[in-house]
Amino acid sequence: xxxxxxxxxLAGVSTATVSRTxxxxxxxxxxxxxxxxxxxxxxxxxxNTLARNFRRRRTNTVVVLVPDITxxxxxxxxQSIESVAHDNGYRILLVDMQNKPERxxxxxxLVAQRQADGIISxxxxxxxxxxxxxxxxxxxxxxxxxxxxxxGMIPVPTVCIDxxxxxxxxVDYLIALGHRRIAxxxxxxxxxxxxxxxxxxxxAMKAVGVSNTRSLVFNGDxxxxxxxxxxxxxxxxxxxxxxxxFCANDAMAIGALQCIKARGLSVPGDISLMGFDDxxxxxxxxxxxxTVRQPRNRIGEVAMQRMLDLLHERHVxxxxxxxxxxxxxxQSTAALVAGE
Amino acid sequence: xxxxxxxxxLAGVSTATVSRTxxxxxxxxxxxxxxxxxxxxxxxxxxNTLARNFRRRRTNTVVVLVPDITxxxxxxxxQSIESVAHDNGYRILLVDMQNKPERxxxxxxLVAQRQADGIISxxxxxxxxxxxxxxxxxxxxxxxxxxxxxxGMIPVPTVCIDxxxxxxxxVDYLIALGHRRIAxxxxxxxxxxxxxxxxxxxxAMKAVGVSNTRSLVFNGDxxxxxxxxxxxxxxxxxxxxxxxxFCANDAMAIGALQCIKARGLSVPGDISLMGFDDxxxxxxxxxxxxTVRQPRNRIGEVAMQRMLDLLHERHVxxxxxxxxxxxxxxQSTAALVAGE
DNA sequence: CTGTTAGCGCTTTCAC
DNA sequence: GTGAAAGCGCTAACAG
Numbered sequence: 001x002x003x004x005x006x007x008x009x010l011a012g013v014s015t016a017t018v019s020r021t022x023x024x025x026x027x028x029x030x031x032x033x034x035x036x037x038x039x040x041x042x043x044x045x046x047x048n049t050l051a052r053n054f055r056r057r058r059t060n061t062v063v064v065l066v067p068d069i070t071x072x073x074x075x076x077x078x079q080s081i082e083s084v085a086h087d088n089g090y091r092i093l094l095v096d097m098q099n100k101p102e103r104x105x106x107x108x109x110l111v112a113q114r115q116a117d118g119i120i121s122x123x124x125x126x127x128x129x130x131x132x133x134x135x136x137x138x139x140x141x142x143x144x145x146x147x148x149x150x151x152g153m154i155p156v157p158t159v160c161i162d163x164x165x166x167x168x169x170x171v172d173y174l175i176a177l178g179h180r181r182i183a184x185x186x187x188x189x190x191x192x193x194x195x196x197x198x199x200x201x202x203x204a205m206k207a208v209g210v211s212n213t214r215s216l217v218f219n220g221d222x223x224x225x226x227x228x229x230x231x232x233x234x235x236x237x238x239x240x241x242x243x244x245x246f247c248a249n250d251a252m253a254i255g256a257l258q259c260i261k262a263r264g265l266s267v268p269g270d271i272s273l274m275g276f277d278d279x280x281x282x283x284x285x286x287x288x289x290x291t292v293r294q295p296r297n298r299i300g301e302v303a304m305q306r307m308l309d310l311l312h313e314r315h316v317x318x319x320x321x322x323x324x325x326x327x328x329x330x331q332s333t334a335a336l337v338a339g340e
Numbered sequence: 341x342x343x344x345x346x347x348x349x350l351a352g353v354s355t356a357t358v359s360r361t362x363x364x365x366x367x368x369x370x371x372x373x374x375x376x377x378x379x380x381x382x383x384x385x386x387x388n389t390l391a392r393n394f395r396r397r398r399t400n401t402v403v404v405l406v407p408d409i410t411x412x413x414x415x416x417x418x419q420s421i422e423s424v425a426h427d428n429g430y431r432i433l434l435v436d437m438q439n440k441p442e443r444x445x446x447x448x449x450l451v452a453q454r455q456a457d458g459i460i461s462x463x464x465x466x467x468x469x470x471x472x473x474x475x476x477x478x479x480x481x482x483x484x485x486x487x488x489x490x491x492g493m494i495p496v497p498t499v500c501i502d503x504x505x506x507x508x509x510x511v512d513y514l515i516a517l518g519h520r521r522i523a524x525x526x527x528x529x530x531x532x533x534x535x536x537x538x539x540x541x542x543x544a545m546k547a548v549g550v551s552n553t554r555s556l557v558f559n560g561d562x563x564x565x566x567x568x569x570x571x572x573x574x575x576x577x578x579x580x581x582x583x584x585x586f587c588a589n590d591a592m593a594i595g596a597l598q599c600i601k602a603r604g605l606s607v608p609g610d611i612s613l614m615g616f617d618d619x620x621x622x623x624x625x626x627x628x629x630x631t632v633r634q635p636r637n638r639i640g641e642v643a644m645q646r647m648l649d650l651l652h653e654r655h656v657x658x659x660x661x662x663x664x665x666x667x668x669x670x671q672s673t674a675a676l677v678a679g680e
Numbered sequence: 681c682t683g684t685t686a687g688c689g690c691t692t693t694c695a696c
Numbered sequence: 697g698t699g700a701a702a703g704c705g706c707t708a709a710c711a712g
Binding site: 004016 | 692
Binding site for chain 2: 704705706707708
């Protein structure tokens with residue numbers, strides 16, 4: 001392997017000059033620079049990033065913690081993170097948590113071990129130790145950004161949407177269509193994001209006089225199967241059927257959709273159905289799914305941007321930065337026909 | 341930052357002993373080991389991986405090149421790669437090629453730069469320079485494994501399925517149902533994997549006397565939209581409608597499905613539809629999609645296993661290792677009714 | 681089993 | 697503008 005020494009010898013300069021030429025070319029006289037570049041060319045020299053990173057004490061690598069990489073909701077976010085990272089000379093170390101948040105702390109160590117310069121988490125767990133209720137994060141924490149989820153206990157730079165109001169608007173829309181008996185298929189109960197969405201749902205319901213929603217709320221884990229199962233529970237319940245069902249994500253809505261149709265009921269004829277996220281498949285359902293769009297690519301971009309800000313020691317507020325969501329009206333929802 | 345020296349001093353031993361205790365504990369006397377571990381504990385020492393990697397000349401990191409991370413077909417493969425990697429002390433550096441194979445060479449350099457120990461590519465492009473037609477790979481290449489795709493020009497360790505026979509079996513199944521006018525929506529024409537699949541399609545058609553399939557073959561790029569567009573072209577064509585359509589992947593089949601239903605035609609009543617891959621959504625279509633299952637998790641596992649073999653200098657044949665596929669019969673295909 | 685020693689390849693003062 | 701020299705923190709001979 002040719003090293004910086006070989007290049008130096010070949011160009012007849014010192015290793016320091018080679019190093020400078022490569023990292024700060026403008027600090028080197030043009031003739032010297034040319035000599036060095038030619039020697040680099042000729043020897044096929046490629047800098048050893050390991051040595052460089054070691055010396056510079058940085059990796060130009062950012063860890064991305066993904067709760068479940070097979071959940072297609074995350075893929076656009078990851079794509080944008082990767083893209084912005086790439087454009088700024090950073091690489092992504094991908095960690096699939098496989099929905100095991102207890103492994104988070106293990107990955108928090110990656111920065112201490114110098115495997116990465118910072119951590120972006122798409123999940124709800126903070127990969128560092130902290131005392132609940134603290135007003136601010138430990139100043140010794142490495143650059144850290146949360147995406148979509150957040151931990152209410154401690155303020156951390158977060159990029160997400162306004163889940164409460166997004167859910168509220170979704171349910172308000174169903175209400176405007178005349179629905180009152182609206183079931184809600186929620187995600188994992190311990191997820192702050194889901195707490196916000198259910199709060200939005202409850203607010204909207206309460207505004208039209210439905211304050212006890214207990215029998216209308218079902219839980220799932222964001223998977224297609226969970227949607228089917230929750231919908232089965234709804235259809236099997238002895239309570240009167242809801243006229244609309246709002247789901248905490250599109251995958252569960254698609255699972256629910258299949259279940260409804262399998263029972264011989266129609267969407268939106270018998271039941272209006274609404275999802276959340278606007279994943280690609282939602283436009284290809286039958287009927288296409290009314291949903292709430294999250295600007296996933298934008299979320300990823302902003303998240304990586306904030307990470308770069310932190311890495312460059314620019315100020316980033318320890319607060320949630322909310323990006324605009326959008327109601328996407330398709331054909332899975334319809335006005336409640338009078339008398340139904 | 342506490343370094344190995346601090347620990348050595350605290351434990352009253354040499355840095356070499358600390359290093360040994362941490363990497364080969366069995367080579368150290370128990371009493372010494374205890375002293376060291378206690379010092380580690382007490383000082384909160386975390387080894388600097390950058391220094392360690394630099395010294396060991398390895399990163400325990402493998403680059404995974406993904407053509408398009410938003411294509412959900414890849415996510416299970418990545419998940420398994422990551423999982424096996426993690427269990428063996430490796431990390432994954434994720435690169436999203438965004439379908440720009442020309443960037444491959446840039447990433448091939450990552451190993452030369454010591455950013456990674458090996459490369460797994462899920463795409464069709466080899467990220468190293470090579471002369472076409474060589475019998476064997478350049479012995480100077482770093483550990484490299486291809487997944488799903490392969491490059492016919494040069495033999496490289498590859499983990500995939502038997503695309504030719506899988507496609508052939510799929511079409512044979514449609515033929516057994518009585519179909520003869522079977523259209524094919526292919527993926528990118530320059531993909532070896534697609535060349536195999538179309539070969540399988542043609543073989544099956546030829547076996548029942550259809551040797552000119554030109555007007556039956558359409559191209560797409562594996563996306564939902566491409567499926568819709570290809571299907572639109574089929575339906576708008578002046579030729580008689582096919583009674584069955586085989587798609588090179590499920591996403592295009594789902595796109596085609598929507599298009600067919602939008603025209604007021606029924607699947608499988610008017611047109612039988614068959615996909616490829618068996619992604620999660622396929623079971624949730626209406627009707628659920630008949631398809632060919634690729635063992636995606638297994639593919640990822642085996643691929644990372646082969647990478648580990650290469651990294652440990654075990655022999656890995658420069659050949660394709662084909663994993664078993666499986667026909668998944670659902671409701672999007674039906675026997676051709678006589679007289680149709 | 682343990683300590684001494686010599687770097688890995690690069691960057692970065694600090695002189696000149 | 698350039699070179700000499702001193703490490704970064706760790707590991708791996710080697711000797712004892």
